[in-house]
Amino acid sequence: MLQVYGIKNCNTVKKALDWLTENQKDYVFHDYKKEPASLAKLEEWEKEVSWESLVNKKGTTWKKLSTEEQAAVQDAATANQVLLSNNSMIKRPLIESPNGILLGFNEDEYQTKL
Numbered sequence: 001m002l003q004v005y006g007i008k009n010c011n012t013v014k015k016a017l018d019w020l021t022e023n024q025k026d027y028v029f030h031d032y033k034k035e036p037a038s039l040a041k042l043e044e045w046e047k048e049v050s051w052e053s054l055v056n057k058k059g060t061t062w063k064k065l066s067t068e069e070q071a072a073v074q075d076a077a078t079a080n081q082v083l084l085s086n087n088s089m090i091k092r093p094l095i096e097s098p099n100g101i102l103l104g105f106n107e108d109e110y111q112t113k114l
Contacts, residue, residue: 002027002114005037006092016093016105025114027095032087042080045094048101051076054083054091061089 002020004027006013020027045054055073056062062070065082073079083090095102099113 003030003096004028005030005032005090005094005096007032007088010092012105013093016095016110019105019107019110020114023110023114032090032092036087037083037090039080039084042083043076045101046076049103051079053103054094055079056089056091059089061086 002025004013004016004020006016006029008014008029008031017027017029042051042054069082073082091103093103093105095114097114102109102113
């Protein structure tokens with residue numbers, strides 16, 4: 001069963017969930033607003049994908065950080081502290097699948113890996 005992490009009202013998450021439903025993929029959705037990611041979960045993901053790829057620098061949450069706060073994100077430890085206090089800054093959706101972690105919505109990638 002796929003584990004999907006994100007925020008329900010995110011357009012990219014909505015596209016991904018619609019795709020999964022249309023393609024009859026079973027999944028469990030974890031909403032960061034109701035079920036925040038833990039440090040253990042971030043560290044688990046970072047065994048498969050880089051901490052840099054987990055940080056969504058295109059989103060409004062990142063852009064709301066001060067230049068100093070952004071500059072302080074230099075490694076997994078500092079990134080994790082920012083991500084723990086701002087789960088909405090985690091690239092989404094994040095999907096745990098038997099074929100590894102998928103970040104964002106890419107229909108071609110979904111078709112080949114899910």
